[in-house]
Amino acid sequence: MLRFVFPIILMLFVSFTSYAEEKIVYVDIQKVVTSSKAGISAQAELESQAKKFKEEIEKKQKAGEPQAQIQAFAEEKQKELMEKRQEIAEKFMKTLQKAITEYSKSKGYKLVLDKNSLLYGKPELDVTDDFLKFFDEKYSVIK
Numbered sequence: 001m002l003r004f005v006f007p008i009i010l011m012l013f014v015s016f017t018s019y020a021e022e023k024i025v026y027v028d029i030q031k032v033v034t035s036s037k038a039g040i041s042a043q044a045e046l047e048s049q050a051k052k053f054k055e056e057i058e059k060k061q062k063a064g065e066p067q068a069q070i071q072a073f074a075e076e077k078q079k080e081l082m083e084k085r086q087e088i089a090e091k092f093m094k095t096l097q098k099a100i101t102e103y104s105k106s107k108g109y110k111l112v113l114d115k116n117s118l119l120y121g122k123p124e125l126d127v128t129d130d131f132l133k134f135f136d137e138k139y140s141v142i143k
Helices: 002-021 029-035 037-062 067-107 128-138
Strands: 024-027 111-114
Touching: 024 128, 029 037, 029 067, 029 128, 037 067, 037 128, 067 111, 067 128
Parallel strands: 024 111
Antiparallel strands: none
């Protein structure tokens, strides 16, 4: 019986040991979006665009244009702003994915997870701050 159980235990031990050697970490993507230079820049661009649209609408109201025209103009500008937000978000996420790949290769990580997708992760596996420094150095503005 021992001759049968020992190889199984040894095989399980070896397989668990090899998994433990894999480098798995996680990054708080939401923190990167809100705290990175590129994320702050993108948010500022959107806020600037929204302010510009609001000023244009107020100008039309002061000029006494009919409410129906102002409403149609406002809806058009809202649609433009949503499209711009989508465009910026897509560019940002594409750049973020590229940066995570570069960062992972440079650090030898095998798997990088999003913190918001985890049920639990040891705090020492959180590399958000280190990744944020890397991201800010390489990508201060999304083009």
